[in-house]
Amino acid sequence: MNKPLRTKHLPKSARRRLETPAPSxxxxxxxxxxxxxxxxxxxxxxxxxxxxxxxxxxxxxxxxxxxxxxxxxxxxxxxxxxxxxxxxxxxxxxxxxxxxxxxxxxxxxxxxxxxxxxxxxxxxxxxxxxxxxxxxxxxxxxxxxxxxxxxxxxxxxxxxxxxxxxxxxxxxxxxxxxxxxxxxxxTKNKVTISERKVARKFNRTPVAGRKIRIGYFSCDFFNHATMFLMARHFELHDRDNYEIYIYDYSREPSDVMRQRVLDAADCYRPIHNLKDEDVAELARGDSLDIAIDLKGYTKDARPTIFGFRAAPVQISYLGYPGTTGMPAMDYFVADAVTVPKEGRRHFSEKILYMPNCYQVNDNSRPHPETGPTRADMGLPEDAVVFCSFNNHNKVSPAEFDIWMDLLKEVDGSVLWFLAVPGVIRDNIRKEAEARGVPGGSDRLCRALSYSPSHCASAAGGYLS
Known part of the structure; x- marks a missing residue:
């Protein structure tokens, strides 16, 4: 029979090591x-x-x-x-x-x-x-x-x-x-941490006598609503005075829309495997003069890239209709309708006002020789058709009340509403019936199909 180990004669430090349980x-x-x-x-x-x-x-x-x-x-x-x-x-x-x-x-x-x-x-x-x-x-x-x-x-x-x-x-x-x-x-904590690491000086030659380098950052360089608007924009840059860089963090497969962007750019950088700080460092190494964020806080956005300063001038454009709240974001592109004078105080960025409309569009898109008929779309032939093709999650009861009042006032009129079949469409029909519209949900016509995942916003770190 083994005798228990006696430790009294050992030094205190040795006894402590022997008596302390081994770590799990x-x-x-x-x-x-x-x-x-x-x-x-x-x-x-x-x-x-x-x-x-x-x-x-x-x-x-x-x-x-x-x-x-x-x-x-x-x-x-x-x-x-x-x-x-x-x-x-x-x-x-x-x-x-x-x-x-x-x-x-x-x-x-x-x-x-x-x-x-x-x-x-x-x-x-x-x-x-x-x-x-x-x-x-x-x-x-x-x-x-x-x-x-x-x-x-x-x-x-x-x-x-x-x-x-x-x-x-x-x-x-x-x-x-x-x-x-x-x-x-x-953004305060993240921006503070990132800006402490930023190299305040950029190794750039004076812009006089050389092309200005503009970088666009997004994960929407594919068959996406943003590119439906912007594809022609890239093609119309003055290539004698500007060099266009694309920083793409999409994991989507390449398609015709992305190829148009690639053909219009001087340099394409796939960056989905790079960390935010490394992306900013890459852009500084490319000697960007202007960095343009097309995402803001929409799905899969990476605003921290700009906290690390990708370029001396940084601009928020198109994808997100509000302020980023980031000191490192210098400008926001808008017009007098999207950001009226009294709304400027709600932006941390300086507003770059476009003279007519801030939103670009692709005027080279082909038009079909024949469009769908009302019957094709499930619309009555002789009725006034009110349309809402916004994403349905942007509609609130306040707007819907106005629309239902219109249906009540205009006999036989219908609302053509964008909503996928299923729970969403059922909810909208119930809301119409609850407002006492004569004919109820029959006055809401068949919706177009679309994928809600394209416009859903990222939910962020899920354990936070």
Missing amino acids: PALALKAEAGRAFIEADYPRARDFATRALAFEPDNATLHAEIASSFMQEKKYELALKHLMGALKLEPTNPKWLSAIGTILFLMDKLTDAVGFFEAVYQIEPENAMNVSRLVQSQMNLCDWTVYKDQKNKLRILDNDPANGDPFTTLLYVDDAALQKKRVVSK
Whole structure:
């Protein structure tokens, strides 16, 4: 029989080492997983977290970290599986509930997402990030029950302006002052960190006697609404005086629209695998004079690139209709309608006013020889047709009330509304019937088809 080890005769330091329990193997594995995640090596992070989970199978956070690594790679089904594992261990944890809602949102399963966001709203009502996602999901569904407690939701968002997606409040309320407050708070920390690292001097030759280099940054250089407007814009640049650089972080396959942009550019930079700071450094190495951000805070935007200063002059244009709130963004292109004189105070950028209209368009697009008939579109032959081809999530009850009053006043008129079949169209029809329009939902005609994912906004870091 072995006798117990006696340590009284040993020095105190030796006794302390012998009596201190050995660290859990999971601790080292979790530390390695964290380092790998920071380095954006998601498979490696996942491997370490999975190995740690073998030692701590009841650790909900490890399940969530594995889910987060899958989410970074847009493997949403696998992310959802592991988050459900976390939720099984901690059924009322609002962090897991909100994270599941976010993944469902990104998968366009909006009705299911709303259920999870609503659950968090009951458990943790002051969670501004969750409120932002709940609002956007319901707006994307034309579920206007979201307006019943709008005052309280806006209070929550106003109390925590740094959290939530800036695009959400653009949809939900017409309040430019609130919008500026939110984006300034949201970008403050990131911008401060990035601007500390910025090289304030640019190695550029004087512009006199050389071409000015303009860089455009976006992930929409493909068959996308932005390029329907802008493709001709790139082709019409004065090539004797300007060099055009394209910085593209899309993962979409190449198509005809992208090829038009490539043919019109002097230099094409695929940057989807580069970090924001490295993109800015690349642009500075290209000696850009002007950097133009076409995304703002729309889906998959990367505003931090401009916090690192890609060029001496940086401009926000077209993709996002509000201020970025970034000190590093120098100008915003607008016209007197989109940003009237009294609205300038709600922009941190200086406004570059175009003389007529800020929005470019492609005048070279071919026109079909024959257009669709009313019958083709499901429209009555002899009625007045009111049209709304905005994305449906931009429509609020205020506008809809006006439109329904018009239908009441103009006998037999119809509204041609943009909404995909299913829950969204059903919700809009119910809203028409609730307003007592004679003929009810029959006065809302068949909608055009489109993909809501093209205009949905990124939901941000889902565990924040």
